[in-house]
Amino acid sequence: MITLNGDYKKLRGNFLFTEIAKRTNDFIAAHPDADVIKIGIGDVVRPLVPAVINALHKAVDDMGTYEGFHGYGPELGYSFLKDKILLKDYKERGIDIAYDELFVSCGTKCDTSAIQELFSKDTVIAVTDPVYPVYVATNVMAGRSGAFDDVLQGYNGIVYLPCTEDNNFIPELPKQKVDAIYLCYPNNPTGLALKRDELKVWVDYARKTGAIILYDNAYEVFITEDDVPHSIYEIDGAKEVAIEFRSFSKIAGFTGTRLSYSVVPKELKRIDENGDMVSLNAMWTQRQTMKYNGAPYIIQRGAEAIYTDEGRAQVMSEIGYYMENARIMREGLREAGFTVYGGVDAPYIWLKAPGGDSWAFFDRLLNEYHVVGAPGVGFGPSGEGFFRLSAFNSRENTLKAIDRIRKGIK
Amino acid sequence: MITLNGDYKKLRGNFLFTEIAKRTNDFIAAHPDADVIKIGIGDVVRPLVPAVINALHKAVDDMGTYEGFHGYGPELGYSFLKDKILLKDYKERGIDIAYDELFVSCGTKCDTSAIQELFSKDTVIAVTDPVYPVYVATNVMAGRSGAFDDVLQGYNGIVYLPCTEDNNFIPELPKQKVDAIYLCYPNNPTGLALKRDELKVWVDYARKTGAIILYDNAYEVFITEDDVPHSIYEIDGAKEVAIEFRSFSKIAGFTGTRLSYSVVPKELKRIDENGDMVSLNAMWTQRQTMKYNGAPYIIQRGAEAIYTDEGRAQVMSEIGYYMENARIMREGLREAGFTVYGGVDAPYIWLKAPGGDSWAFFDRLLNEYHVVGAPGVGFGPSGEGFFRLSAFNSRENTLKAIDRIRKGIK
Structure with a gap:
């Protein structure tokens, strides 16, 4: 008789976005005529840019011919894409990443949850709080936590690093020993970035303690300020302590098209x-070769198109569109008397929820103003009292949503 | 200081297909003019059929418009695809599978290696021998084995079920307690199928012992004989003991396009x-929701096209083409005096290697006849002395390869 993994049952509640979708769908079912505006989930709404569409069509055509057909591809990504990533995202920013340090795959959600397979089960995980729920949940499922604590609103055994108004949402170094630290900057959900010297504090800490930083850099393209690093490898010594994850989801609107990459430097051992010294690069190569079969050829060709001048100009125009939404939300809500953070180097606004109860504010916004946001507490205990709004919507809907909130809620 | 998973280091040698590619590339580098024919890896070579190409183009067009754009999709698959799978692959064969028992994802390699996360670490794994190497390797990486035994040519702690000429390549029931059994039928690499009554023996065994069957059904479309089941759920009681995996790789030429599905019945607890009774369906739902973000919209639309009459006719014509290759290999090699198995319900030929040494035969075939096959021993200790040939090639290359082997090797 087989025995099943007992750790799954520790998971508390629905995945945040599942719960948001459920409450939203219930409301829409009860109010079919309501004009509901969704700025909760961080999902893009605008079409793929023409350069990507053209590249996808061309790749589909390839697949319909003998000469152009592609069967099993390299598990770690095609060279036509990897070479361009290495050049444009790293080399041109003064960072040398080797070809076999780069791993193309089908999403940062997959990558950030799979990476922990390289760690021993007793690894102590630290996360900023609030945080993207997947980092925590997937470690809980792998047995790296105790039970959920209803008072703390967090899992025993996971180290939460509070990001609050008091510390300007910059986490303090852990007081206890931690082994792996998830850092997402520019940050989801607060919409704030770390400056170069602020990130250096973490790299230095990891170098001193032997911890590993799992650096989720999915929002790099939104950076506008000069002193915000575009890669953790801009920081001296980061190759000895950090794995970087990047995604095409936000830069190229690939949330439903699925492509990402990770960088695992060979210095990371x-x-x-x-008791043997081992290379995480070698382990990740084994993991991705044995358990993954590569991203679709067609999709990799689509991603390649954003590294042309034409493609880059098109995607940056889209990014500009969304960041103008962020500006409208940030300034509009501030003018209306709300306390608002983020939205300068990231597509998220972190709003102080009047009343201090995230889910109560969610329900009020949905029921009275037909606007769907994301309750801060869904991202962790320190998110209570806050609310995430996303810039990923049409201009019209963004203006309408802000207008409704300004008029209705103080 | 973090500690890393110590189990990865138990992995012995290269992934079979990596080693084949390495030896082949070395040979080609040394003999650039040689006309090397690759019938080693089970990878399709013919283009996607027109119905799929059209559907992919249409989906790409969708993604270029506001109205048709798709962002994050349902993690478990779009209903447009799931409904057709449920109807055509199950309902029309008399099998009822519920909507939420079906999980669309990006490959059977991913699915069969991820499923073991639901099991406790001390789960005893059984595999047929020879076997697709990924089942074994991914369990080794998860700590479900001891060290590799050079004499046995297998991992301690993994239960190997020999499939040999003596038992007509039908594995005998395990003599010791096992918890999870990987069965792939029609079989890779032997190319043989289990009849309905032969599969029933395994379902009955699992019902009696509480073991779970992981049924890799990637080659279903090649079945030609009436008494070979198209799904394990044709067998009474299988829903209480079996998870089924299927792939679009072979039926639709999707090896580089990437799509698959799994079925986890709610009866499976x-x-x-x-010590609590839990549902594997609920656990797999948690796993796929938390660690995966769904397959690309474009690719799911492409897969949908094979469920139209036109698409079905086109893919079955491709299957017929490959199975004619299988017939040519089977009969040609048999006439030439080789002992040959498989190739009737599966696209693989299991050839007895003259001399009895799989890798020696590999090298001889490559060096003297410029034909690349897959050494049987790469699939497990009982594969020694055998050799896998794949029907996935052009007619011309298949004829040429068989002709060279017939003329040269006795």
Whole structure:
């Protein structure tokens, strides 16, 4: 008789976005005529840019011919894409990443949850709080936590690093020993970035303690300020301590098209359970080769198109569109008397919820103003009292949503 | 200081297909003019059929418009595809599978290696021998084995079920307790199928012992014989013991396009490490929701096209083409005096290697006849002395390869 993994049952509640979708759908079912505006989930709404569409069509045509057909591809990504990533995202920013340090795959959600398979089960995980729920949930499922604590609103055994108004949403270094630290900057959900010297504090900490930083850099393209790093490898010594994750979801509107990459430097080595020094690059290569079969050829060709001058100009125009939404939300809500953070280097606004109860504010916004946001507490205990709004919507809907909130809620 | 997973280091040698590629590339580098024919890896070579190409183009067009754009999709698959799978692959064969028992994802390699996350670490894994190497390797990486045994040519702690000429390549029931059994039928690599009554023996065994069957049904479309089941759920009681995996790789030429699905019935429940009865369907839903973000919209639309009459006729014509290759190989090699198995319900030929050494035969075939096959021993200890040939090639290359082998090797 097989025995099942007992850790799954520790998971508390629905995935945040599942719960948001449920409440929203219930409301729409009860009010079919309501004009509901969704700025909760961080999902793009605008079409793929023409350069990507053309590249996708061309790749589909390839697949319909003998000469152009592609069967099993390289598990770690095609060179036509990897070479361009290495050049444009790293080399031209003064960072040398080797070809076999780069791994193309089908999403940062997959990558950030799979990476922990390289760690021993007793690895102590630290996350900023609030945080993208997947980092926590997937470690809970792998047995790296105790039970959920209803008072703390978090899992025992996971180290939460509060990001609050008091510390300007910059986490303090852990007081206890931690082994792996998830950092997402520019940050989801607060919409704030770390400056170069602020990120250096973390790299130095990891170098000193032997911890590993899992750096989710999915929002790099939104950076506008000069002193915000575009890669963690801009920081001296980061290659010895950090894995970087990037995604095409936001830069190229690929949330439903699915493509991402990770960088695992060869300098990154640690002791394994047998006491041997091993390379995380070698382990990740084994993992991705054995458990993954590569991203679709067609999709990789689509992603390649954003590295042309034409493609880059088109996607940056889209990014500009969304960031103008962020500006409208940020300034509009501020003018209306709300306390608002973020939205300068990231497509998210972190709004202080009047009344201090995230889900109560969610329900009020949905029921009275037909606007769907994301309750801050869904991202972690320190998110209580806050609310995330996303810039990923049409201009019209963004203006309408802000107008409704300004008029209705103080 | 973080500690790394010590189990990865138990992995012995290269992934079979990596080693084949390495030896082949070395040979080609040394003999650039040689006309090398690759019938080693089970990878399709013919283009996607017109119905799929048209559907992919249409989906790409969707993604270029506001109205047709798709962002994050349902993690478990779009209903336009799931409904057709449920109807055509199950309902029309008399099998009822519920909507939420079906999970669309990006490959059977991913699915069969991820499913073990639902099991406790001490789960005893059984595999047929020879076997697709990924089942074994991914369990080794998760700590479900001891060290590799050079004499046995297998991992301690993994239960190998020999499939040999003596038992007509039908594995005998395990003599020791096992918890999870990987069965792939029609089989890779032997190219043989289990009849309905032969599969029933396994379902009955699992019902009696509480083991779970992981049924890799990637080659279903090649079945030609009436008494070979098209789904394990044709067998009474299988829903209580079996998870089924299927792939679009072979039926629709999707090896580089990437799409698959799994079925986890709600009847499938077992005790977890806390002693509680839990549903594997609920756990797999949690796993796929938390660690995966759905397959690309474009690719799911492409797969949908094979469920139209036109698409079905086109893909079945491709299957017929490949199976004629299988017939040519089977009969040609048999006439030439080789002992040959498989190739009737599956696209693989399992050839007895003259001399009895799989890798020696590989090298001889490559060096003397410029034909690349897959050494049987790469699939497990009982594969020694055998050799896998794949029907996935052009007619011309298939004829040429068989002609060279017939003329040269006795």
